[in-house]
Amino acid sequence: MEEKIRQLTQACSEEISAAGSENALYAVRVKYLGKNGLISDLMKGMKDLTPQQRPVMGKLVNDARSALETEFTEKGNQLHEAELAQKLAAEKIDITINKGRSVGKLHPLNAVRKRLVDFFVSMGFEVMDGPEVETDYYNFEALNVPKDHPARDMQDTFFLGGNLLLRSQTSASQVRYMEDHKPPLKMISPGRVFRNDDDATHSPVFHQLEGLVVDKGITMCDLKGILDSFAKHFFGSDTKVRFRPSYFPFTEPSVEVDVSCSMCHGKGCKICKGTGWIEILGAGIVNRKVLKICGIDPDEYTGFAFGFGIDRIANIIHSIPHIKLLYENDIRFLEQF
Numbered sequence: 405m406e407e408k409i410r411q412l413t414q415a416c417s418e419e420i421s422a423a424g425s426e427n428a429l430y431a432v433r434v435k436y437l438g439k440n441g442l443i444s445d446l447m448k449g450m451k452d453l454t455p456q457q458r459p460v461m462g463k464l465v466n467d468a469r470s471a472l473e474t475e476f477t478e479k480g481n482q483l484h485e486a487e488l489a490q491k492l493a494a495e496k497i498d499i500t501i502n503k504g505r506s507v508g509k510l511h512p513l514n515a516v517r518k519r520l521v522d523f524f525v526s527m528g529f530e531v532m533d534g535p536e537v538e539t540d541y542y543n544f545e546a547l548n549v550p551k552d553h554p555a556r557d558m559q560d561t562f563f564l565g566g567n568l569l570l571r572s573q574t575s576a577s578q579v580r581y582m583e584d585h586k587p588p589l590k591m592i593s594p595g596r597v598f599r600n601d602d603d604a605t606h607s608p609v610f611h612q613l614e615g616l617v618v619d620k621g622i623t624m625c626d627l628k629g630i631l632d633s634f635a636k637h638f639f640g641s642d643t644k645v646r647f648r649p650s651y652f653p654f655t656e657p658s659v660e661v662d663v664s665c666s667m668c669h670g671k672g673c674k675i676c677k678g679t680g681w682i683e684i685l686g687a688g689i690v691n692r693k694v695l696k697i698c699g700i701d702p703d704e705y706t707g708f709a710f711g712f713g714i715d716r717i718a719n720i721i722h723s724i725p726h727i728k729l730l731y732e733n734d735i736r737f738l739e740q741f
Contacts (some may be wrong), residue, residue: 406464412442412626413468420475421548426459426483433476443469477559512741513611514717517594520613523637527630529590529615534577536596540567542576548693563607570598574614575654575711578690581616582698587705588619594714607727611714618690618707620698624657627687631661635684638721639666646681655688655709675723683722685712711733 416436423429436443446465510518521531540551549556562570577593585591594613602608617626628645635643642666652658661681665676672678687710692702715727722741724730729737 406461409446409461409464409468412436412446413472415738416443416472417475417740420472420479421486423479423483426480426487426657429476429479429483437469437472437476443472445635490591509741511730511738512718512722512724513714515741516721517611517613517714518713520717521592521594521639523634524613526593527590527633529592532577532581532591532593533595534571534574534580534593536570536571536598537564537568538571538576540569541568542579543571543573546574546579546694546697548691548697553653562598563629572599573597573711574612575709577695578616578654578709579698582618582695582700585705587700590617591615600623607715607731609731610727612711614709614711616690616707616709618695618705620705622689622706622708624659624689625706627710630708631685631687635663638717639663642669644670650686650688652686652688654691654694656691658686658688661685661687662712675720684720685710687711 413536416432418436419432420429423432435441438444443465446461459580509515525531543561544553545551559572561572564570574593574595575596577591577595581589581591581593592613592615595611597611597612598609600608617630624647628647632645635645642664643666646662646664647659648662650658650660660683662681664670665671665673665680665682667675668680670680672680676682687708690707690709695702695705695707715730718724718730719727
């Protein structure tokens with residue numbers, strides 16, 4: 405029986421070495437060490453041995469099983485690593501396959517929006533995102549534009565019915581923010597707005613960035629300081645800022661804000677239509693009525709608000725002549741950025 409054990413052990417070792425896959429190795433294991441395997445069958449013959457022979461033969465069988473278990477484990481690890489390497493090699497993706505092809509970049513609108521947000525966040529402003537489908541209350545009434553107010557004629561609004569509309573200005577976010585936050589507060593709200601307007605400088609869908617600051621002692625000087633820093637950051641350190649009186653129902657006083665033309669530096673050119681100035685945004689001191697509607701005491705707090713078209717800033721920075729170019733997705737145009 406001792407010779408039989410030696411022969412089976414040797415035969416099993418040879419088959420382990422010859423196994424070329426984990427499945428083949430498993431079949432060898434079942435053949436020799438399985439419940440009905442050849443090594444296990446040896447244990448069944450122990451009953452025919454004398455009491456003195458049984459411990460000796462039992463030890464030989466267990467030693468053989470233990471040695472074979474070690475061989476199975478080592479061979480199994482080798483086969484697993486080999487099969488894994490082969491599988492990974494077959495599934496490998498050649499990341500150089502697109503070498504030489506153009507790589508996507510941010511759309512010029514998104515790139516300008518990111519720069520704007522980064523600038524104002526660096527100055528302590530919090531970013532808020534408001535709904536694009538608004539109620540008449542937030543888009544108009546809470547901003548001091550009641551239903552019979554002539555200022556509604558200043559905007560061709562897309563009404564959806566049921567007191568809902570596509571927001572015509574991101575100013576609606578001011579009210580929502582002031583309802584949930586009390587002064588001091590600083591916020592900006594970038595996003596899409598919608599107006600029934602369509603020409604070379606206007607689109608039915610465009611992008612605005614609204615800014616709001618409310619605190620004690622806020623004045624027009626604070627507004628000009630912020631906008632002066634903004635203009636120099638985006639259009640050059642020699643850029644000048646000009647305020648012109650204007651009218652918005654939610655600010656009083658209100659101003660239109662111009663910057664000196666970055667192309668001609670105020671001398672006059674096609675871009676600025678010979679004036680040396682380019683209008684970029686509207687702004688003003690927050691109307692007392694708006695503060696009251698939002699639950700803020702206008703006798704204790706004041707604030708300023710400003711809003712500008714992100715599309716317009718992109719057009720000025722990149723000298724884009726027609727706003728539609730930003731929305732046509734012409735690859736020849738986009739590759740320039």
